[in-house]
Amino acid sequence: MNQMTQNADPGIPDVSEMLCFSIYSAGHAFTQLYRPLLDAIGLTYPQYLVMVALWRRDGRTVKELGETLFLDSSTLTPLLKRLETAGFITRTRNPRDERQVLLHLTEEGRRLKESTAEVSRCVQEAVGIDADTANKIQAAIDAIRDGIHKRKP
Amino acid sequence: MNQMTQNADPGIPDVSEMLCFSIYSAGHAFTQLYRPLLDAIGLTYPQYLVMVALWRRDGRTVKELGETLFLDSSTLTPLLKRLETAGFITRTRNPRDERQVLLHLTEEGRRLKESTAEVSRCVQEAVGIDADTANKIQAAIDAIRDGIHKRKP
DNA sequence: GGCGATTAATTTGTGCACGATTTAAATAGT
């Protein structure tokens, strides 16, 4: 019995064999991959995802954004305040329903979009797989995520 | 042009089409799936991953554990202190190299393993895919993660 | 019209995750 495995318990799976761990650690790897690229434009990775969502469709409420990103307002509120402080978005109460907060890009926030072509290119290169393969993996992961979300009861 | 897409910018991809977002949101879904199951035995999801690693092989250093989980000591130290306070592990300096901290399961920590069969069963049922499919997805995700880790320079 | 229930966002408290810095121990080079 060699040094590496002398205390290994064969009845317990290694974390490396758990699907949840693969997803967990791959998520961290993406965060670390994005960090230096996004530092340059003053965003964190979750902030970048928010901006991508807003570049796609502006004028959403916090709730709508949360449904897109699967995040709730207690996560988004402080993050959105930081984006507001940075000058990338505005947060205004909806006059038609004062409970809602409407999110709008500022001119600076819209301009930021132009800086991200390089980010996407770097990430795509680092991931190093073709779009078709990526789509297949993604569909499988989305199905797992949606399956977990559905069976809440 | 319908209501849903009236402000959509076709030049920007939806977050839902980004592989990194699928992994990001699937990771959250797993955390939420595990939470109520692990609450019952007094662990968080990252703590559970640490325990799985230690059940597999006891007596590791913080560094070795970090290499397994892709986490560094600034994340692990406070988490391990909480596991120590909870009575599941001990943290002792290695007398042969006082820089290192050795991690050992307590009797209670070892006993906890018996409570996790039910957890694994629930997760497997929620994910709802066969082991073979899971392995294929996992291999693809691991390859992406390892590819990202490798190209640091 | 008024009031209980619902809804949207915020606040609060805990626990990761990680870059950067610090502390202390071991090792290397002369």
Next chain:
DNA sequence: ACTATTTAAATCGTGCACAAATTAATCGCC
């Protein structure tokens, strides 16, 4: 032997992520 370098943990500060509780506006129902 002694200093410079390297290594392992811990510490510090910032920013998610989320449950639970709170606040305030709207809706539903009578």
